[in-house]
Amino acid sequence: MGFFLETLLGGLMTGMLYALVALGFVLIFKASGVFNFAQGAMVLFAALAMARFAEWLPKWLGFSSPVLANVLAFILAGVVMFAVAWVVERLVLRHLVNQEGATLLMATLGITYLLDGIGQTLFGSDIYKIDVGMPKDPLIAFESTFQGGILINKEDVIAAGIAAVLVIALSLFFQKTGTGRALRAVADDHQAAQSIGIPLNRIWVIVWCVAGVVALVAGMIWGSKLGVQFSLATVALRALPVVILGGLTSVPGAIIGGLIIGVGEKLSEVYIGPLVGGGIEIWFAYVLALGFLLVRPQGLFGEKIIDRV
Amino acid sequence: MHAAPSPAQPPAGTGRKVGDVILDVKNISLAFGGVKALTDISFDVREHEIRAIIGPNGAGKSSMLNCINGVYQPQQGTITFRGKTFAHMKSRQVAEMGIARTFQNLALFKGMSVLDNIMTGRNLRIRSNIFLQALRIGPAEKEEIQHREYVERIIDFLEIQAYRKTPVGQLPYGLQKRVDLARALAMEPQVLLLDEPMAGMNLEEKQDMCRFVLDVNDEFGTTVVLIEHDMGVVMDISDRVVVLDYGKKIGDGSPEEVRANPEVINAYLGTQH
Amino acid sequence: MKDIVLNVNGIEVIYNHVILVLKGVSLQVPDGRIVALLGGNGAGKTTTLRAVSNLLKGERGEVTKGSIELRGERIENLTPADLVQRGVVQVMEGRHCFAHLTIEENLLTGAYTRSSKQEVAANLEKVYNYFPRLKTRRTSQAAYTSGGEQQMCAIGRALMANPNLVLLDEPSMGLAPQIVEEVFEIVKDLNQKEKVTFLLAEQNTNMALKYADYGYIMESGRIVMDGPAAELATNEDVKEFYLGVGGGERKSFRDVKSYKRRKRWLA
Amino acid sequence: MIYRENGQFKTTYRADQQIFPIAQDRVAIALMLVVAFVVVPGLASDYMFRAILIPFLIMSLAALGVNILVGYCGQISLGSGAFMAVGAYGAYNIFMRTGMPVVPSLLLGGLCATVFGILFGLPSLRVKGLYLAVATLAAQFFADWMFLRIKWFTMDTPSGSVAVSNLQVLGWPIESAVSKYLFCLAFVVVMALLAKNLVRSAIGREWMAIRDMDVAAAVIGIRPMYAKLSAFAVSSFIVGVAGGLWAFVYLGAWEPAAFSVDMSFRLLFMVIIGGMGSIMGSFFGAFFIVILPIFLNQALPAVGSLVGVTISTAGISHTEFIVFGALIVWFLIVEPHGLARLWAVGKQKLRLWPFPH
Amino acid sequence: QAKEQFIPVLSYRTGPFAPNGTPWANGYVDYLKLVNARGGINGVKLSFEECETGYDTARSVECYERLKGKNGGASLVQPLSTGATYAITEKAPGDKIPLVTIGYGRSEAADGTIFKWNFPIAGTYWVAADAILQAIVKKEGGWDKLKGKKIALVYHDSPYGKEPIPLLQEREKMHGYQLSLLPVASPGVEQKSTWLQIRQSRPDYVLLWGWGVMNSTALKEAVATGYPREKMYGVWWSGAEPDVKDVGDGAKGYNAVTMQHGAEPQSKVVKDILAMVHGKGQGTGPKEEVGQVLYMRGAMSAMLGVEGIRAAQERFGKGKVMTGEQVRWGLENLNLTQAKLDALGFAGVMRPISTSCVDHMGAAWARIHTWDGSKWNFTSDWLQADEQVIKPLVKTTAGKYAAEKKLSPRTPADCQS
Ligand SMILES: Nc1ncnc2c1ncn2[C@@H]1O[C@H](COP(=O)(O)OP(=O)(O)OP(=O)(O)O)[C@@H](O)[C@H]1O
Ligand SMILES: Nc1ncnc2c1ncn2[C@@H]1O[C@H](COP(=O)(O)OP(=O)(O)OP(=O)(O)O)[C@@H](O)[C@H]1O
Numbered sequence A: 001m002g003f004f005l006e007t008l009l010g011g012l013m014t015g016m017l018y019a020l021v022a023l024g025f026v027l028i029f030k031a032s033g034v035f036n037f038a039q040g041a042m043v044l045f046a047a048l049a050m051a052r053f054a055e056w057l058p059k060w061l062g063f064s065s066p067v068l069a070n071v072l073a074f075i076l077a078g079v080v081m082f083a084v085a086w087v088v089e090r091l092v093l094r095h096l097v098n099q100e101g102a103t104l105l106m107a108t109l110g111i112t113y114l115l116d117g118i119g120q121t122l123f124g125s126d127i128y129k130i131d132v133g134m135p136k137d138p139l140i141a142f143e144s145t146f147q148g149g150i151l152i153n154k155e156d157v158i159a160a161g162i163a164a165v166l167v168i169a170l171s172l173f174f175q176k177t178g179t180g181r182a183l184r185a186v187a188d189d190h191q192a193a194q195s196i197g198i199p200l201n202r203i204w205v206i207v208w209c210v211a212g213v214v215a216l217v218a219g220m221i222w223g224s225k226l227g228v229q230f231s232l233a234t235v236a237l238r239a240l241p242v243v244i245l246g247g248l249t250s251v252p253g254a255i256i257g258g259l260i261i262g263v264g265e266k267l268s269e270v271y272i273g274p275l276v277g278g279g280i281e282i283w284f285a286y287v288l289a290l291g292f293l294l295v296r297p298q299g300l301f302g303e304k305i306i307d308r309v
Numbered sequence B: 001m002h003a004a005p006s007p008a009q010p011p012a013g014t015g016r017k018v019g020d021v022i023l024d025v026k027n028i029s030l031a032f033g034g035v036k037a038l039t040d041i042s043f044d045v046r047e048h049e050i051r052a053i054i055g056p057n058g059a060g061k062s063s064m065l066n067c068i069n070g071v072y073q074p075q076q077g078t079i080t081f082r083g084k085t086f087a088h089m090k091s092r093q094v095a096e097m098g099i100a101r102t103f104q105n106l107a108l109f110k111g112m113s114v115l116d117n118i119m120t121g122r123n124l125r126i127r128s129n130i131f132l133q134a135l136r137i138g139p140a141e142k143e144e145i146q147h148r149e150y151v152e153r154i155i156d157f158l159e160i161q162a163y164r165k166t167p168v169g170q171l172p173y174g175l176q177k178r179v180d181l182a183r184a185l186a187m188e189p190q191v192l193l194l195d196e197p198m199a200g201m202n203l204e205e206k207q208d209m210c211r212f213v214l215d216v217n218d219e220f221g222t223t224v225v226l227i228e229h230d231m232g233v234v235m236d237i238s239d240r241v242v243v244l245d246y247g248k249k250i251g252d253g254s255p256e257e258v259r260a261n262p263e264v265i266n267a268y269l270g271t272q273h
Numbered sequence C: 001m002k003d004i005v006l007n008v009n010g011i012e013v014i015y016n017h018v019i020l021v022l023k024g025v026s027l028q029v030p031d032g033r034i035v036a037l038l039g040g041n042g043a044g045k046t047t048t049l050r051a052v053s054n055l056l057k058g059e060r061g062e063v064t065k066g067s068i069e070l071r072g073e074r075i076e077n078l079t080p081a082d083l084v085q086r087g088v089v090q091v092m093e094g095r096h097c098f099a100h101l102t103i104e105e106n107l108l109t110g111a112y113t114r115s116s117k118q119e120v121a122a123n124l125e126k127v128y129n130y131f132p133r134l135k136t137r138r139t140s141q142a143a144y145t146s147g148g149e150q151q152m153c154a155i156g157r158a159l160m161a162n163p164n165l166v167l168l169d170e171p172s173m174g175l176a177p178q179i180v181e182e183v184f185e186i187v188k189d190l191n192q193k194e195k196v197t198f199l200l201a202e203q204n205t206n207m208a209l210k211y212a213d214y215g216y217i218m219e220s221g222r223i224v225m226d227g228p229a230a231e232l233a234t235n236e237d238v239k240e241f242y243l244g245v246g247g248g249e250r251k252s253f254r255d256v257k258s259y260k261r262r263k264r265w266l267a
Numbered sequence D: 001m002i003y004r005e006n007g008q009f010k011t012t013y014r015a016d017q018q019i020f021p022i023a024q025d026r027v028a029i030a031l032m033l034v035v036a037f038v039v040v041p042g043l044a045s046d047y048m049f050r051a052i053l054i055p056f057l058i059m060s061l062a063a064l065g066v067n068i069l070v071g072y073c074g075q076i077s078l079g080s081g082a083f084m085a086v087g088a089y090g091a092y093n094i095f096m097r098t099g100m101p102v103v104p105s106l107l108l109g110g111l112c113a114t115v116f117g118i119l120f121g122l123p124s125l126r127v128k129g130l131y132l133a134v135a136t137l138a139a140q141f142f143a144d145w146m147f148l149r150i151k152w153f154t155m156d157t158p159s160g161s162v163a164v165s166n167l168q169v170l171g172w173p174i175e176s177a178v179s180k181y182l183f184c185l186a187f188v189v190v191m192a193l194l195a196k197n198l199v200r201s202a203i204g205r206e207w208m209a210i211r212d213m214d215v216a217a218a219v220i221g222i223r224p225m226y227a228k229l230s231a232f233a234v235s236s237f238i239v240g241v242a243g244g245l246w247a248f249v250y251l252g253a254w255e256p257a258a259f260s261v262d263m264s265f266r267l268l269f270m271v272i273i274g275g276m277g278s279i280m281g282s283f284f285g286a287f288f289i290v291i292l293p294i295f296l297n298q299a300l301p302a303v304g305s306l307v308g309v310t311i312s313t314a315g316i317s318h319t320e321f322i323v324f325g326a327l328i329v330w331f332l333i334v335e336p337h338g339l340a341r342l343w344a345v346g347k348q349k350l351r352l353w354p355f356p357h
Numbered sequence E: 001q002a003k004e005q006f007i008p009v010l011s012y013r014t015g016p017f018a019p020n021g022t023p024w025a026n027g028y029v030d031y032l033k034l035v036n037a038r039g040g041i042n043g044v045k046l047s048f049e050e051c052e053t054g055y056d057t058a059r060s061v062e063c064y065e066r067l068k069g070k071n072g073g074a075s076l077v078q079p080l081s082t083g084a085t086y087a088i089t090e091k092a093p094g095d096k097i098p099l100v101t102i103g104y105g106r107s108e109a110a111d112g113t114i115f116k117w118n119f120p121i122a123g124t125y126w127v128a129a130d131a132i133l134q135a136i137v138k139k140e141g142g143w144d145k146l147k148g149k150k151i152a153l154v155y156h157d158s159p160y161g162k163e164p165i166p167l168l169q170e171r172e173k174m175h176g177y178q179l180s181l182l183p184v185a186s187p188g189v190e191q192k193s194t195w196l197q198i199r200q201s202r203p204d205y206v207l208l209w210g211w212g213v214m215n216s217t218a219l220k221e222a223v224a225t226g227y228p229r230e231k232m233y234g235v236w237w238s239g240a241e242p243d244v245k246d247v248g249d250g251a252k253g254y255n256a257v258t259m260q261h262g263a264e265p266q267s268k269v270v271k272d273i274l275a276m277v278h279g280k281g282q283g284t285g286p287k288e289e290v291g292q293v294l295y296m297r298g299a300m301s302a303m304l305g306v307e308g309i310r311a312a313q314e315r316f317g318k319g320k321v322m323t324g325e326q327v328r329w330g331l332e333n334l335n336l337t338q339a340k341l342d343a344l345g346f347a348g349v350m351r352p353i354s355t356s357c358v359d360h361m362g363a364a365w366a367r368i369h370t371w372d373g374s375k376w377n378f379t380s381d382w383l384q385a386d387e388q389v390i391k392p393l394v395k396t397t398a399g400k401y402a403a404e405k406k407l408s409p410r411t412p413a414d415c416q417s
């Protein structure tokens, strides 16, 4: 029982971390109808920037406080992500107004290559460290109730908290503000949005900025967990079933999807895995998502797919 | 069709003689959540006639066609076609039985050329299997050519020869409507459902379109169900008219009767006509 | 003539780098007037409007020659959003409502450029007044409304921006006759009371000439005729080909036969 | 010769329905075939064959298969890697266990992929668009896992990596670079021809109709189930055969990672950048995604030394990434519908030449 | 022109495995430069060209094809990737290029009678696994103590990760421990469930068979679940600086088996490289990295290849450029005595090695080193993998490969050529 709870909890935490990455996908999709293949690359790029700035800034400016270094690095990395957003809009999106999803997806692939190339050139391709003072040691709770207690990963708890805050804030933003509504309009029909005066350029810069910041937060948390190196980008692939399960257009969906996928994959690996030789969690996550889709083809909270004649 | 030559020829022109009831819609109700699109609608369509459905926007005209087509499944009521009664229809079955339609908002296959779009209308009649098609030998090729000939006649008839190979997405709206009609005609339907075929056309083009509809009706005896907002057209070419309003039927009869019906005037026509 | 709001000067438009659609179109829209752009399918009306509102780019079209001026200012390089800021709004052909947004959200998005809350609320009320049907369907997603309802939504959405020049592309398409009349009444209303200028592409020549002050007739990418609406309405060709009243009586659609007619201006 | 079709009047529909109705096209294709079958084998180097042409041909074939599903039928698939894997391992098992000759082994391997494809295509009846991508990704990860974990498929090799050798067709060994090239080329040409026939036949129109507007397609009597599953079947067959070729002819020995999700993504990208719904586009796409990076990798140092800088190996790779990414974006901006469309527009311009419009 | 011996360098300095691939490549290239600085092999200078593979098999094959014929033909190739090794194994015999895989690749390739062109010199994964078990046995105090013990293998879910399994299972049968297998999907960024399982079953030892990010993630998860690092043993691809660097103190006590060498900042060869290569401003990577574990692996790999060429020259003519076939002979008749090693600067770094036609591995020695929070220290004596166990395993597996490919083992006569 204790172990079950532990697995469950572990799954929930992992799920929240996935949700953080999933959020980036949802944001951009919801606001421009673009499936942003570059999300993983953005996470990596942001994390690289932050890790390296935290390393370089004390040297450049001659101070030694790690807190200050981290804060400054975060801000600077944020600025870098803003710059990325601006450049992406200027050089790519602006020229692809009103194009189909596949074309835009492809464009984000181009962006992925650019970010990978530029990121590694600027920041190096070694393994780097983000140390924002996340606690690494485990917390054993309920030792009296269960034998061996329940292990809780403090780092994960904090990360999950941050993810939850972000998600709530962004959901409110989308549902309650005029800009949120405009973003949804853009996703539906670029041209009509333009025709009523929604400045696509500005909107896109905003969204990519927000997505950049989300990527930065995700990069910071995942980076402090895993170390900052190229494979960080692959967490995007783990977050994909989350996005889909929650619904491509739903911010809260990212969280719920994350929790379901997180729990599902951990439980399956721990309880079914040993029977079949293990290593099933990835495909299990996808199959789980697929199972939900068969019931609700637009994901749990996604907007209904409209086809009318 | 101006004396089109023979093989794979549609049933010979029978002239216009309104026959028995071919399509009978009984007590259809359809709701989407709270919205009642159709409430207890009944009407019938006779063979070879031109039957118009009119009514204000959102009255449920398109929804009615969608029910007949199997796109929507009415909660209540039955549809009888050629003596067979259905609670709801399946799209494929409907097509096989010979009901074709055009769409209000254009539902052409945007990525395909005009010719290919119309050719899809012939797909029901393709007999050769996937392997023959891959090899394109013998029967498959012959079949393809036969259907092509048929389609070409429709193209001639609707006067869209010049656009044969153009992707439909690039055509102006009015021509797209024509292609939509062509695709439906390619199915050699017995009943043709037309959803606002003349929207977005100027007078001349409307006249052309009317001529097409009348010719189809005359020469092949195709039964036509027509939704249209242009009262001139409706009054001139239809035999009988159903009037819907807010999902309810408020009138049914000859154009003259309907035009005189005060409820219809009030709900739809306004004072102008 | 009064001040010219919009001056289109000999523009050429090419789609996809190869398809030449407009072959030198010039037209003027005077302030506070209603100008109608008439012509058959594929004449290039929509393209002209797109060129003005700068929506060509998304269709991979571009203006290759000529100039477009709004109150004397060249606007070829402005974004559509800039134009809305300057009060120019286009109602696109074929509705283009935001499918996933409700009718009311659609309308509110139309007021994106308006910041005053009261103004937006008043505008919303105004649109609901013009189109009561929209009010009853306000909470339904636009994709699930009927064709006509979507058309009203699109027009209403444009009005939410408080425009001073509206480019209307086939407003009457798919609307019931009663509503068509209402729409034109609204146009007249706005024009007279709020001094909104209209450039209107229409197939319904009858209506258009009845309400417009001036008309242009397009055929395959060129303006072939223009003049005050009243004059056009009495022109024999226009009467025959666009109004269907050539030779006195209105012809029945049943009787029109398929002889090939030839328009005199094409000669 | 100038590219014009003036004076070429079609008097029969048969003539108008040829694969290449324009005479110049026919000549060009015939020339290309001659070049591919006769000239290239005489000219190209071993490296050209083994590292460029063979992978290019095989990936073109795979991209063509994916194009049928994604480009023609509109079903987004990220499981192509899995279909390739099933084709490869299927062919491997048949080849090793039954001792069947190579060609039927590969075709049967393709058939295995067909079955697998249909199975994972079933969700497409309900799930659409990007959401469908997840179903196909499930296939991808499941196949990865299956070939790692189920020993039977790998004939109990301890590491799970397998190899084939002694390939021959009717006694001719497929060992030399040229023979491997011709072997692949034959497959590609035949399959491309069959695929082209399919897409311009009734079934192809059904796929496109489903892609463009499935409700309308249903109304004119197209069965979505048949259309979608047949697209999955045909596509995964071709992709499976390509997988077999990739494993047998190009790699020789392989592990499941050879058909990882990366491969799926790359194939999808080939289709999009090449041109969705275009057979020719598949070749362009494969060229772009397979060959361009290799070319950049070799050209950049040369360019660097021209301007007098030597770039480190890592630097070259990074630059390769940047240039490649920039090229993708640039091509999309020039022509969002892919290289095939760019090609078509180019041809159209040529047709009008010397007039601009 | 023809006086240069060409060595292609397949490396990866970008992508997910760059942190591990880069130091290896730097060591490899630096050593080749050192050989040239020392005057080449009996006067024959080495030339080399790098090709980036990104650790991708298809790209590796392309690099192989691109470089194999350049500059008079490749002498030998070392791809540093198990996937590429498998693919090139099928091509090398045809191209007559020896495939040298120092510490990776297929374990059964040690059998030179069947794998004529493969050279897993100085140790295969079976050696590594056996050495780890021996280290554990030393700690426990005898093989019999293993009975009933639980050993978990956390491995990269790929042929590479699966390589040690046959040996571990063989030993399991012999000694009665319980082996549990825990695969981690590539690249290994998410291992929570693996470590939850470890926390539940509390194995006595955890063997780690990872590469790249998987290693550091495993260590971090071990920290997070409180599994003692002292009880973790990594393969030699899981025991270098990049694997522990960002775990820092958390990795203290973690052990890994070494390919003989560890981090060797004090060795002569490192000093030579610093003086003769870096000192001349021709160093490939940063100075600090010279002498680190993966750097040394690269240097040692290069050295073994170069010595193969040297051995070939001794038979086929000193001062001449060797063909691939000749190099193959050299690699097969390598006899690195202590004296030779000392002269090369590898004193203390490794033990003598001698290969033969039958035995392409030449040595089965290893040591354990342990991370102390800032550097790797040797914590065991030399361990030798048990021939009795490995030999039969090699024989049967290689035999099976031969049967599948319809190869007949080389005859003694063939061995002479
Ligand atoms: N995106 C496009 N790409 C290529 N050609 C186009 C495109 N849009 C329009 N065209 C072509 O431009 C010409 C003019 O089209 P336009 O839509 O402007 O006509 P219109 O007068 O508005 O017609 P309608 O009354 O049918 O709406 C047509 O021949 C059409 O085929
Ligand atoms: N799929 C659906 N979901 C929800 N409501 C729907 C759906 N389809 C139609 N409706 C509603 O049903 C009503 C009738 O719609 P319908 O399209 O049949 O009208 P119509 O008579 O064709 O109008 P128009 O002349 O404007 O085309 C409308 O109010 C519409 O909003």
Ligand SMILES: [Mg+2]
Binding pocket: B061, B062, B063, B104, B195, C146, C147, C148
């Ligand atoms: Mg309707």
Ligand SMILES: [Mg+2]
Binding pocket: B173, C045, C046, C047, C093, C169
């Ligand atoms: Mg138009």
